[in-house]
Amino acid sequence: MIHFNKFTLGNGLRVIVHEDHTTPMAVLNVLYDVGARDEDPARTGFAHLFEHLMFGGSVNIPDYDEPLQMAGGENNAFTTNDLTNYYIQLPAENIETAFWLESDRMLSLAFDEKSLDVQRKVVSEEFKEHYINKPYGDVWHKMRELAYSSHPYRWMTIGKELSHIENASLEDVKAFFFKYYRPVNAILVVGGKVTTAQVKVLAEKWFGDIPSGEKYQRQLPQEPPQTAAHKLEVKANVPLDALYKCYHIYKREDPRYYAADLISDILGGGSSSRLHQVLVKEKKLFSNIECYHFGSLDAGLLAIDGKLVKGVKMKDAEKAVQEELSKLQQTVIPERELQKVKNRVESLLAFEDMSLLNRANNLAFYELMGDAALMNTEFTNYEVVTTADIHREANIIFDEKNSNTIYYYADNQI
């Protein structure tokens, strides 16, 4: 049970306090309700580029990192397709430094041309490092385009192409900031060795006078149900053939999401999971095969991703995967197997909650979903899933018409 208090400032900034007096540390986490899904299709990668710019100095503080390091603090941030999250961890005595820094960059950035210039290059190198210069690095770009026709999950957080980032202008940056980075679109979580009374005073002092901004009304094109299987063949300079299959699942807030999550564990969670056991260990068709999903807020994808053992034919490998999916469609799984994946989720949640930083991140995330208190009832959502639910959802999700397949071939022998 994670305890917290919640209040809202006059400008609409939601504040959550999670007191934990067993640690000498404090965490300050700011989540902005903007991610890659909110980008203009002609300017993708912007939310993430923007995250980099948030470290380039704010209106009253020329350097973000130095004063924080001086206060014994560390920080980082991440951008997903759904949201952007910034966090600081530092000795609790110095918590006010975190308020000072975070509030000033919510007030306004410095909008420095030089910082934009450099971060465009840095992000380009990040793009190359992860998505161009790695074998199979382009596959998720291709998969997203294959699976989504309308929803902005069509592109990755890093962006559709390098040129979008290279062409970003300071005007774009300003407009983005004042549209999304406003108190009314943000959630502040303060955790650790702090008191609610102290946080109330500090939040009011540092964030209270920031203009509220306009609430961003998200209106994204929703993905229509897929009506025919999508397939794509790729040839690239990689050593092994690989098979990728993705199926549309549910929104994060949909109760059926939990059955889909458990299905991915049944197929791919741990060494006793079905795909690993049958396809790697028994039939020896794949050298590794995983099943997972993207955990996105709008309807996401459940993915199966494996490398074929050299010499195995793609159609044989795919047929064997299909057989495993069909088993889930035809036969209700044993109670014990369902209990196993539920137990797995239970301990995963418990281990996640051990870290103060995770607890702060998660409180912000669940508040974004509607209420931080959802964090404490999350496991119940898994507990109520039945073997019949799994059976029903497997039939819906693994419908051939709902499938997106990439056959990724090695074009020469290495």
Add this chain to the structure above:
Amino acid sequence: MNRKIAPAIKDAVEFDVTLKPYEKFTLDNGIPVYVIKSDEQDTLQLEFIFPAGSWYEQESQVAAATNFLIKNGSTKHNALEINESIEYFGAYLNRNSYHENATYTLHCLTRHTEDLLPLLQEVIQDPAFSADELATYQQNMKQRLAVNLQKCDFVANRYIDKYLFGEFHPYGRVSTMMAYDALQPESLRAFYQKHYSYNNCKIFVAGHLPENMIALLNKYFGSTQWNGETTLLRPELPIQTADEKKHRIFNDENGVQGAVRVARHFPNRYHPDFPKMMVLNTILGGYFGSRLMSNIREEKGYTYGIHSQLYNFRQTSALNIQTEAGRDVCEATIEEIYKELQNLQNEPVPEEELSLVRNYMIGSILGDLDGAFQVIQRWKSLILNDLDENYFNNNIRIIKTITAEELQQLAKQYFTPSDFYELVVI
């Protein structure tokens, strides 16, 4: 309120950083058990450590393969049955092998401990090393290697260690298709018998322990001389460094980035310069505000990230600067690395920067020591290296008190560019 003025801070050097003491128990057969308790959560971490790393192997990859396959089937149950039983309780049993040691680590909810210990006993004390499991392992590891060999950073890491230590030394030896092919169940079994024996085992436990934890450990791990008593010798091994210092390798003609490595030898953790270098290394490339990051990422935008690190190897260490940079700026990156090394030789670190790094390091250690799992991690690294809290306290003292002059002296001694190996893999 003036937003231009920073709030007052407490200097992190004023913080009292202490390592919470462990409790030590000894099982009936002599196995030491080190414990850090914390009852705030219902989770437990239980780690078994053996001197079974690559240092001790006679043939390449035997240590890693042995460590991996111990979990894949006992004489009573096959891999699936074992994994199903462990995973049924929502537990995670991970294994790892390093240069010196090999580990088995269980993470579970406290209430499942009693159910899991007999399974753990079977895994650790009675592995089968079946030929079929080994064959699958060999094939899958070879495929994984084939993919990794296409990555410039993976290839660069192999080469730089080879230049520093030589390909016959465990620190410089790399995995090869041939080494995987040569693995035999018999050699794995022999390595297991010798290295995973009760008298070589140490146990580290952290978190919320069941009340009868020590009795349980005694029941499953303390009552017999499992695998018999074995004696291990650990001779120091000769290092063969490469003669040529500058290397350029083309791994992928179409690569858009190069993996840059600039590295030199450095004494091991027992040398008085080691803790001082921890500070100098942080200034150079050990945190986001480091000299290398500020110049090469934040000023020039050549890379997504650049870091320097001190290896924590036992026999000897090394200082290694690493980055992936745009293909056409790799050489410029190396030039800037040397400039930064020389700046630290020529100019004392300004007081403000030094004070910032002290605060950053202390704050970061304070954060690292938050929680029983983290505290036991620190203790483990001390105990396995025959060190105690004095070593930890001395390091803290050095962070708090080292002077700019001492750091400059250290840079003069160790940062001469011609002493470094350099490598670019595109």
